[in-house]
Structure formats: C-alpha cells, structure tokens
Amino acid sequence: MASVLEVPCAATIGFDEAQAIVRTNSAPLGVEQVALHKAGRRILAREVAARIDSPRRDCAAMDGYAVRTQDLVRETNRLSLQGESHAGDTTPAPLYPGTAIRISTGAPMPQGADRVVVRELAHVEGDEVIVPRAQRSSHVRPRASDFACGAPLLQPGTPIDARAMVILGAADVDTVPVWRRPRVHVLTNGDELAAPGSAAQDSHTIPDSLSEALSLMARQWGAKPMGTWQSPDRADYLRAVTRQVLADADLIVVAGGASHGPRDLVREAMAPLGLELAFAGIAIKPGKPLWYGTIGKTHVLGLPGNPTAALTTARLFLAPLVCQLAGAGFNHALRWHPRRLIEPVGPVGDRDEFLCASTEDAQTGSPTGVRVLARQEASAQMMLAHADLLVERRAGSPATGEGTMVRCLRF
Structure with a gap:
C-alpha cells in the first residue's frame, strides 16, 4: 500500500482522483480465525x-424403497421387504436379489441396491412391496x-x-x-449540536442527526462501530477525543468542521497528533469540503456537516473504504447500474454532481426508471426519506431529457 506521504495534497481534486487515493492507501487489515x-x-x-x-455415503434422495434395478424387469414386480434404513443409521445389511428395504430421505443405501422406488409408486401387501418397472431417475445421491x-x-x-x-x-x-472488521469511531463537531431528545430544551441547539446514521452505515458495510462522540468547536477538545480513540481506531469519521470557517478546527486540532492529509476538498456537489488522511495507521475521513452532503459523501467514500479495510474490496460498495430518467434534469456546472433520486416502478411492480428529487439541498434531511438512489452527473454535462440512461448507485 502506498504511503499517504506519496500522494500530493491538493486544495480541490476530482472525484475519480479522490477515490483512487483512498483506494490506493487502504488495504484489508489482517486475518483472524x-x-x-x-x-x-x-x-x-x-x-x-x-x-x-x-454425502458421506450413497443415500436415498426420496422416501421409498431401496431396490436393485435388475429386479424391476416386469411391469409389476413383487419384492420381499427385508427391513428399514433411516437417516443416521449405520449401513444396512446387503440387499439380496428379489428383496427391498423401506428407506427414508438421506438414509444410507444397502450394498447391492442402486435405486429408490418412490413411496407414491409402490404399495405394500403383507411382507411384500409391489413396484413398477424401473423409472428413469434412480433417486440416489452417490457418495461425494x-x-x-x-x-x-x-x-x-x-x-x-x-x-x-x-x-x-x-x-x-x-x-x-x-x-478483521475495521473499528470505526464517529465524531461530530459543532457547538450547536445536542443529543437527540435534548435539543428541544435549548432553542440554540439542533439534534445531532449524523452520529448514529454514520455508525449504522459503517456497520452495514462491514465495520465494527466503537462509539460516537460529540465535540464543541474547540481544538483542545477535538484533539483530546482523537487521542483517546486512536488506540483502538482503524478509521475515524468526522462530520463537520471540514470547511474553511473560523470554527472549522478539525484538521488543525489533529495536526499535532500526526495527521497527514492526502487531499482536502473535492470538485463534487454536494460534499466539496470532504477530506481524507491518516494518523499513523488510522484512516481519517472528514465529511461535511450538512446531513445530505454528509450521507451522500459517506456513501461514496465511507462505504467503499470500509469494504476495502474489511476485505470485500473497494468496488464492492460501488456497483453502479443504468436506469432511465423519468423526468429531464438540467445542465451540470463545473463539479460532478451526485443527486438524490427515487426508483420509479411500473404497474407490474418492476423498477423501470429513476426520478431525481426536487430541492437538492445539502442541508436538507427529509429528502433522505425518499431517496433510495444516487444519480451521477459529470461536470459540464448538458441538460438531459426524459428517457436518457444515467448511472445510479443504491443509497
């Protein structure tokens, strides 16, 4: 695996280059029994x-009677019943000419028997079973x-x-x-954040809607969540939390503090701990502030604080990074597939766009297309309830009409 130090840091790079950097600098963590x-x-x-x-022995594939094919030469054949064989029994006594044994599915075949006459085709009279001429299938599962x-x-x-x-x-x-599953800690940053259930008590706060969502996404793709942390906009607190979790973290996911405002302190706080940036800022929408680096062997992924931007970029970078660390491979989480647009979409600016969209079903119930949702806002949250797909739109693409094929990724 290439060192992060070998990858040039850029203020703004493209989506493909950013994914290539993360892929190159990550690998499965190790094997455990x-x-x-x-x-x-x-x-x-x-x-x-x-x-x-x-199977461990030749055994019956159906309930019925174990017989010898050479005894089934007539249209109707009378055979003497000589016992039974059940699954788990030891191998029964050999089967002699003109005899049969009652046998259950999975039971061992007696030596000499080479087929099973299914129960529905035979009937018992006293100590004899009447069976028809040999059928095409033997209903026997040979050993191995x-x-x-x-x-x-x-x-x-x-x-x-x-x-x-x-x-x-x-x-x-x-x-x-x-x-080994990657151990993931999730850190959300912002003075305004409060634990869900407590924000109503203070009009200056908002619920932290990302901690558990990002932890769940990491777990869904193969990680072992180790905990969630909330930090105010204080470099000393951010540094202390990071130092605390480094001991058992393969990946630290940070939501918020990723931009360039006076209170976006995360990278500054982590620098004394040895943070080496691979990139900071990508030409994508939403999610331009995304950044990635390492502290020693620990990967650090910085996401935007706006909920839809955070979850979109997590799907594009957190999910494949977790898959790579967990041994499934980076592309395991990036199975793009084509769908037809139900409605036209406008032109794309100078950044690649990843738009929240919903699957549209035909009357038959089979998926036929995709509809890009209105109001693509990075800070929106309710839109996520309707978005089951991301639609990729590359920078500079013209307006696209109804029926056009677009690349989609399951959200």
Whole structure:
C-alpha cells in the first residue's frame, strides 16, 4: 500500500482522483480465525476446503424403497421387504436379489441396491412391496456427489451470508479465517449540536442527526462501530477525543468542521497528533469540503456537516473504504447500474454532481426508471426519506431529457 506521504495534497481534486487515493492507501487489515457462529457477514480471507464427503455415503434422495434395478424387469414386480434404513443409521445389511428395504430421505443405501422406488409408486401387501418397472431417475445421491473431502468450496473474498454458512457447516468447518472488521469511531463537531431528545430544551441547539446514521452505515458495510462522540468547536477538545480513540481506531469519521470557517478546527486540532492529509476538498456537489488522511495507521475521513452532503459523501467514500479495510474490496460498495430518467434534469456546472433520486416502478411492480428529487439541498434531511438512489452527473454535462440512461448507485 502506498504511503499517504506519496500522494500530493491538493486544495480541490476530482472525484475519480479522490477515490483512487483512498483506494490506493487502504488495504484489508489482517486475518483472524473466528467461530462459525460469529462469522456471519464477514469476508472470507482464505480458501475453505471440505473436511468430509457430502454425502458421506450413497443415500436415498426420496422416501421409498431401496431396490436393485435388475429386479424391476416386469411391469409389476413383487419384492420381499427385508427391513428399514433411516437417516443416521449405520449401513444396512446387503440387499439380496428379489428383496427391498423401506428407506427414508438421506438414509444410507444397502450394498447391492442402486435405486429408490418412490413411496407414491409402490404399495405394500403383507411382507411384500409391489413396484413398477424401473423409472428413469434412480433417486440416489452417490457418495461425494455434492463435494468430496478436500475439495475447495469457498474462495477468499466471499461474503459469509446464509448461503455460505450452509456450505461451511456442511463442510464440517467450525472456525473460519476472515478479514478483521475495521473499528470505526464517529465524531461530530459543532457547538450547536445536542443529543437527540435534548435539543428541544435549548432553542440554540439542533439534534445531532449524523452520529448514529454514520455508525449504522459503517456497520452495514462491514465495520465494527466503537462509539460516537460529540465535540464543541474547540481544538483542545477535538484533539483530546482523537487521542483517546486512536488506540483502538482503524478509521475515524468526522462530520463537520471540514470547511474553511473560523470554527472549522478539525484538521488543525489533529495536526499535532500526526495527521497527514492526502487531499482536502473535492470538485463534487454536494460534499466539496470532504477530506481524507491518516494518523499513523488510522484512516481519517472528514465529511461535511450538512446531513445530505454528509450521507451522500459517506456513501461514496465511507462505504467503499470500509469494504476495502474489511476485505470485500473497494468496488464492492460501488456497483453502479443504468436506469432511465423519468423526468429531464438540467445542465451540470463545473463539479460532478451526485443527486438524490427515487426508483420509479411500473404497474407490474418492476423498477423501470429513476426520478431525481426536487430541492437538492445539502442541508436538507427529509429528502433522505425518499431517496433510495444516487444519480451521477459529470461536470459540464448538458441538460438531459426524459428517457436518457444515467448511472445510479443504491443509497
């Protein structure tokens, strides 16, 4: 991984260059072995191979009767019932010519039997079972037909979801090598901020609406949230909080204090702790004040304080950075896809724009297009309740008409 010191700092850079810097300066944090029941939603760090065959023996794929194909030569065949086989039983006694055993799904096949006649096609009379001529399917799962002991089953980089968990369990795996989750602290900055639920007591304050939202976004993309902090506009307090969390932080996310006003003190406060800036300011809208750097091995991402700008830039930078640190890869969070505009949008200025938008559904219920929301304000919050997509519009793009394809990212 390139050092942040090797990346030139610029007052304003482009969106693509900023993402390239973050991608280049981040990497998975390391591998740890965790118990299977704790591996959900983690990213596999090494290949996992099967410890046993699956199935472990030839077994029945249906409830019915285990038989020999050579005994089913007539339209109707009478076979002597010789016992039963259930899932979990030891292998039953060998099956001799002219005999059958009752068998359950998953039960071991007796030696000599090569097919199962499903229960619905047979009927029992006394100690005999009457079965028809051999059908096309044998209804037998041969040993190791799913996977064999030692076979590679899951590759590094696989997200461990419910499907992967089934495979790991079936492979008789009890611990799993995964990438370590990045530990994230969220710091919001501003004299005006109050904890939600307390702002009504003071008309000079507003609720801190970002701390828990950013912590949740980090967790959704694979991080381990370590706590949220509120700081007034004081460099000494900002520095003290940062020093306190550095011991167990892989990533510090700061919302507010990112611009150039007299009370935007975050970078100044962190400089004595060794902050090395990679960039400060991007030519995007919203989110121009975004900045990124490191303090030692800890990544620091500075977001705008306005809620929509903060959440938009978090989706574009925090989510992929967390994915990169957690082993899923930077682009795992950046799966852009095309949709058609429902309504025209105006021309774009000299900054790339990322517009809040909503999916529009046809009468069939299938998504067909995207509508850019009105009043694209960085400080707005209610708009986020309706925005499930971000629409990318590059700098200098002309007005775009209804039906035009645009690139979208799920918010």
